Amino acid sequence: MVFTEEDVKIESISPYGVARSTATEKPLSPEDIRKIDAYFRASMYLCLGMIYLRENPLLKEPLTKEHIKARILGHWGSDAGQAFTWMHFNRLIKKYDLDAIFVSGPGHGAPAVLSQSYLEGVYSEVYPDMSEDETGMQAFFKQFSFPGGIGSHATPETPGSIHEGGELGYSISHAFGSVFDHPNLITLTMVGDGEAETGPLATSWHSTKFLNPITDGAVLPVLHLNGYKINNPTILARISHKELEALFVGYGWEPYFVEGSDMESMHQAMAATLEACVLKIRGYQKQARDSQKAFRPRWPMIVLRSPKGWSAPRKIDDKLLEGFWRSHQVPIPAVASKPEHLKILETWMRSYKPEEVFDKEGKLIPELKELAPTGNARMSANPVGNGGQLRKPLHMPNFKDYALPDIEPGISSLPSMSNMAQFLRDIVAKNMTNFRVFGPDETESNKLGEIYNAGKKVWMGEYFEEDADGGNLALEGRVMEMLSEHTCEGWLEGYILSGRHGLINSYEPFIHIIDSMVNQHCKWIEKCNEVEWRVKIASLNILLTATVWRQDHNGFTHQDPGFLDVVANKSPEVVRIYLPPDGNCLLSVTDHCLRSTNYVNVIVADKQDHLQYLSMDAALEHCTKGVGIWDWASNDQGQEPHVVMASCGDVPTHESLAATALLRDLIPDLKIRFVNVVDLFKLIDHADHSHGMTDREWISVFTDNKPIIFNFHSYPWLIHRLTYKRPGQINIHVRGYKEKGNIDTPLELAIRNQTDRYSLAMDAIDRVTSLGNKGSGVREKLMNLQIDAKAKAYEDGIDPEFIRKWTWPFPKST
Amino acid sequence: MVFTEEDVKIESISPYGVARSTATEKPLSPEDIRKIDAYFRASMYLCLGMIYLRENPLLKEPLTKEHIKARILGHWGSDAGQAFTWMHFNRLIKKYDLDAIFVSGPGHGAPAVLSQSYLEGVYSEVYPDMSEDETGMQAFFKQFSFPGGIGSHATPETPGSIHEGGELGYSISHAFGSVFDHPNLITLTMVGDGEAETGPLATSWHSTKFLNPITDGAVLPVLHLNGYKINNPTILARISHKELEALFVGYGWEPYFVEGSDMESMHQAMAATLEACVLKIRGYQKQARDSQKAFRPRWPMIVLRSPKGWSAPRKIDDKLLEGFWRSHQVPIPAVASKPEHLKILETWMRSYKPEEVFDKEGKLIPELKELAPTGNARMSANPVGNGGQLRKPLHMPNFKDYALPDIEPGISSLPSMSNMAQFLRDIVAKNMTNFRVFGPDETESNKLGEIYNAGKKVWMGEYFEEDADGGNLALEGRVMEMLSEHTCEGWLEGYILSGRHGLINSYEPFIHIIDSMVNQHCKWIEKCNEVEWRVKIASLNILLTATVWRQDHNGFTHQDPGFLDVVANKSPEVVRIYLPPDGNCLLSVTDHCLRSTNYVNVIVADKQDHLQYLSMDAALEHCTKGVGIWDWASNDQGQEPHVVMASCGDVPTHESLAATALLRDLIPDLKIRFVNVVDLFKLIDHADHSHGMTDREWISVFTDNKPIIFNFHSYPWLIHRLTYKRPGQINIHVRGYKEKGNIDTPLELAIRNQTDRYSLAMDAIDRVTSLGNKGSGVREKLMNLQIDAKAKAYEDGIDPEFIRKWTWPFPKST
Secondary structure, three states, rough: OOOOHHHOOOOOOOOOOOOOOOOOOOOOOOHHHHHHHHHHHHHHHHHHHHHHOOOOOOOOOEEEEEEEOOOOOOOOHHHHHHHHHHOOOOHHHHHHHHHHEEEEOOOOOOHHHHHHHHHHHHHHHHOOOOOOOHHHHHHHHEEEOOOOOOOOOOOOOOOOOOOOOOOOOOOHHHHHHHHHOOOOOOEEEEEEEOOOHHHHHHHHHHHHHOOOOOOOOOEEEEEEOOOOOOOEEHHHHOOOHHHHHHHHHHOOOEEEEOOOOHHHHHHHHHHHHHHHHHHHOOOHHHHHHHHOOOOOOOOEEEEEEOOOOOOOOOOOEEOOOOOOHHHHOOOOOOOOOOOOHHHHHHHHHHHOOOHHEOOOOOOOHHHHHHHOOOHEEEEEEEOOHHHHHHOOOOOOOOOHHHHHOOOOOOEEEEOHHHHHHHHHHHHHHHHHOOOEEEEEEOOOOOHHHHHHHHOOEEEOOOOOOOHHOOOEOOOOEEEEEOOOHHHHHHHHHHHHOOEEEEEEEHHHHHHHHHHHHHHHHHHHHHHHHOOOOOOOOEEEEEEEOOOOHHHHOHHHHHHOOOOOOOOHHHOOOOEEEEEOOOOHHHHHHHHHHOEEOOOOOEEEOOOOEOOOOHHHHHHHHHHHOOOOEOOOHHHOOOOOOOOOEEEEEEHHHHHHHHHHHHHHHOOOOOEEEEEEEEEEHHOEEOOOOOOOOOOHHHHHHHHHOEEEEEEEOOOOHHHHHHHHHOHHHHHHHEOOOOOOOOOOOOHHHHHOOOOHHHHHHHHHHOOOHHHHHHHHHHHHHHHHHHHHHHHHHHHHHHOOOOOOOOOOOOOOOO | OOOOOHHHHHOOOOOOOOOOEEOOOOOOOOOHHHHHHHHHHHHHHHHHHHHOOOOOOOOOOOOOOOEEEEOOOOOOOHHHHHHHHHHHHHHHHHHHEEEEEEEEOOOEEEHHHHHHHHHHHHHHHOOOOOOOOOOHHHHHHEEEEEOOOEEEOOOOOOOOOOOOOOOOOOOOHHHHHOOOOOEEEEEEEEEEEOOHHHHHHHHHHHHHHHOOOOOOOEEEEEOOOOOOOOOOOOHHHHOOOHHHHHHHHOOOOOEEEOOOHHHHHHHHHHHHHHHHHHHHHHHHHHHHHHOOOOOOOOEEEEEEEEEOOOOOOOOOOOOEEOOOOOOOOOOOOOOOOOOHHHHHHHHHHHHOOOOHEOOOOEOOOOHHHHOOOOOHHHOOOOOHHHHHEEEEEEOOOOOHHOOOOOOOOOOOOOOHHHHHHHHHHHHHHHHHOOOEEOOOOOOOOOOOOHHHHHEEEEEOOOHHHHHOOOOOOOOOOOEEEEEOOOHHHHHHHHHHHHHOEEEEEEHHHHHHHHHHHHHHHHHHHHHOOOOOOOOOOOEEEEEEEEHHHHHHOOHHHHOOHHHHHHHHHOOOEEEEOOOOOOOHHHHHHHHHHHHOEOEEEEEEEEOEEEEEOOOOOHHHHHHHHEEEEHHOOOOOOOOOOOOOEEEOOOHHHHHHHHHHHHHHHHHOOEEEEEEOOOOOHHHHHOOOOOOOOOOOHHHHHHHOOOOEEEEEOOOOHHHHHHHOOOOOOHHHEEEEEOOOOOOOOOOHHHHHHHOHHHHHHHHHHHHHHHHHHHHHHHHHHHHHHHHHHHHHHHHHHHOOOOOOOOOOOOOOOO
């Protein structure tokens, strides 16, 4: 059989006309509808006011262009659908005493959210100058999309928001993050049909396979099929009803449809449908909780098909406006230059009857006021929306108890991650309802599997017999693994934004996948620092392993340490980068990060066996300082060194120490100072980052006139950019990954990038001018050693000298 | 009704047993099955050989640990399913004379692909030392996952591959890119069920809404449900059959199932199913082509449910191997230390009967050889897989014909994008089958809508009446817009990798979404440069607009110019970054980029109205040099300047020139040299990048002893990192975006980041020490001007001085 056009034909997709809906109850009385429609009109009026007005907020005078903002900015397209959804949920919050927040997914839908917050009174409580009267309303209008004011997304300044929606795609994963371990919470989540086309959103629908109906709350998504993006139709609005329904059934949801434009019947349909969904959610939760048997229901979700720009004029100058992409942004742009357009705007605004819904002073009339819940039941006042209020510090075991014991510097060889995994396991065990570990299928591979002994991996998909054989899956678990960095990161962000703690672990090369998400989170917390009422949240902790230097068979595609550059571009107020050189430093740094707030902490640590250097006490001291001279590896005590060997990162430290050992063995009278950097931002000037060293401190560690051979984990120029102002910066010679690699043994990869012991030792010789002829002899020897090592790797496919057969310890002579 | 566990119960998901399939024909004779199974065994034998053997490739001797590689690396898990799919398609290529390539989506599936290429003889043709005999086989085995050899993905060294699969998620979008405008091509695309969890993959299934059955080829996806990732079950393998089927129907596909493990019945089922799908594809294509009426069918796709590690031992030491995640990587890791495991391996390898399928010399026996197609019909030899072979240079109109005319430097104000849009329109018109423009819903917003006059937006979703009102949609179009940067980028990569040309345009802030994809593409072309037989492909051209400096109401979330840092980390062999200061430079640079090969070109240009500076001739000269002194804005002719004012980027150039004008107005005897940089890599040393200036050239432009006030489009430290070696680098004072912003007018945003005219002029004064008291007076004046400008912005919400009322031209006195 050949499929024809008919098979994918759209059966009923016009957003116009009397409502069609899955739920057909009629819960609203005519009086209810009258009131709720008035509330809707009040909300729409406020939205237009924000976009247009700087004066005359209640239209007490005829509208003139002097009342209009000089530059008109803002978005109208999704406002109606979002406000409509929010306020219909208010009825259910009151009726069923729900605990709920609203996540606004569609781009630029802030007027809807802001207007609801203002109508609920929360906005005026938070910002007293935006009071519930004419003056306050004018200030509320003027600040919107205005210099020094607020933007057209649900920015941190927005009460109740944990999701800005500037970059699209994360509403569902943020929403799920907010309801994990919040069993009573329902996160009502508006998803834009533009947003729904993004990859991150498209896979996040699968989050239901990780939601436990006993211990977690619920997400109620409302896919807003308003049909258009900035300038294009949306895919999901242009496929058949059958395909659309199948898609969500396939994703594991039960879709409810609400479609139409006629206000009265739409109110009834939305009220009925939201109520049916809430009852479904509570039914599943009750069933699971009463029986103490968790299962994965097909959770309800809603498809709301309403016109883009709903309730705007359908056409202006014979050009489509409502129900078309032209209503996306400012719906009537030329009101200042076209008097007839100004008139249309005025007529339109008056059609919402501001004089009916606001009293003379500009306050919402009491019969409408009572439609909203009160106190913290208001979605814009729910403490989950200001998660720091709910945050409790973690119960932390003493990290020193997990010390790698009996460290002989540079002789002990142990995996840095092993005790770290125990530490994390016990943090999980002590914080079973407010700490989770996230990662895309790599926790075990990253040598952190020990965590499963405190909390397994959440899995609400089907179970097979095989899973008993080390599957580590559980209905109730503490580790979240899905092969989507986007979803893991989104869950974690939602989880900490709603007041809890967490850590994501990932392969270093693929963390670039979420560059943009981390960027946006940095921007969120940076702005939160400027918003007085925002309480600090737990830091976003990112543990990167499977690093560039140990990609023995993954090769070039898995070699990219550049995430650090992306993070280093963010505001110094919010980012921290740590490169612990060994296991005890890793513990110390992690302890510090998990106690911190409002940062993005990045920790880079290799998961393979490593030489260890510092006892726990020494590690704690070293990490507290962030940078330090390692006396046990130096021989310049009490003297000026000839050269400073510096390192940052575990594998680079290993090679830098080996270079130091080689040099001291071959040129015993060369005075070497060995410096290690744990806290990358120590390198910046103190004026530019609170962690930064002063120049005085810098000189005491690095000198201002000696050659510095700096071996770095990532791209070498990051060090140059951090130190370009430093005294003696001209003497800093940085080695790092410079995009040279393939299938290489660790030593060979280091040689390709000149970060290996031989290259570093040669670098030192090249820069210590006093060595003369003696230097050239040693240089030749080093060159030959390097050639031999490389040849051996090619022959056997292994590095005989890497780690195990290293010429260590340092010559006894020192 | 309350849903129960039963509703989401899995009906039939065991991958074990006799095949179950949608297509039930039995196209294979017993003799066919015997041969095809022998071919499969040959392929599996080669896969194991690659993972384990360095010697004894044909197992002519009993296997000892000396024959095994010292370090065993590589992946087994998805090999069987991929090889199985490939070779069954061979039958159809021969039967129906198909033009086909294979895209290997699952991570680390290279042994499957490599073994097929070797069996087809292509590998030995391309690499003569890997000949079809015992010696060649040994070399072929040894190089795999071996230092200096090849990796376990379908790397550029792999004949027929256009998709490495190192980072997961792009197989479907790459595949679609390859078939656009290739009407006869079928791209057989294996999708891993782990990969299917990623966001980019999850949304890319919607690509069918952009595929025209008349002018484009077809993608035949095979979702490989082998059930496990590295250490976890996969989501799609653990949902009910009903949900799985619904999901793909919802995505717009018609799913065919092939499930089981029994070899004989699986061969029959796969043969029947692939054939049914090929016939479906050809049926739809014929229907559309005969009628010349394009439509969107539900294209067929296959769900192949077979055990992970298929054909390995089910258990070893009572631990599950086949059909479990343990078979992901090296299936039996400890063969060197456990003799009994070595024995198991030997028995397993011999179970494939190498002596039956290879002759004594090690060559595949003739009756098997003839199962594969010949010549370019072999999927590993198809020229599409080495797209440079197919690339034809674009027919380019003369970009000078699109010049913005009559430029008065710094007086003419025009949108830089307008003539560029005409240029692109005509390139589209002249290259209607091998050039496309891609972008996530922003082409019109980016002021490039003129392109639609040559080729509209491809849209195979439903059409509404409304679309006639400026929708610019068409069944056959040349612009590809979907709100998924991942999908757009993936399509473009697939399109150029298969021999065509294209350009993606995007908002600058959200290009970080595809950081990782661009990284991977850079790495791909970098390696291609080392692979002799790879013919160069068209460059990947990225046009960034809606830049950081003009986010008037989008605010902080839309301010991120850091993509340049990500790109600058890639190898200088493959990346180019251009920041044209005006419209004519934009044309010149774009012309250059579209003619180039094997680069990633990034062009940054604002879409708003701008002052214009250079006539087309001057622009061409300036862009050819990449950096230059603008004499018309300088007054140091024939003398040493007191200060060098330098800029890179259009808005920064605008402010830098304004600063220069202010300074020259206020301090007429101050000698200023104005320098503009178009080609960012001019700043690096020539030794580090082929575009780089020598130090001699550097000094002739920038001097080595004068203060340089450098105004940069992006984060300022990028300039420091590029210039840290330069003579006089200590004199470079860089301004740029330093993560300060909110809802700001352009001038206010510049002031916040000190990139505005007043700050720059003050910077100059602060650094020209000879000015003395005179400087402080001017400085105070500048400060007051700045305060006034800022106050005005706050009051009115507009910048009265930005662009329109600027104090220009330069004082006549010079």
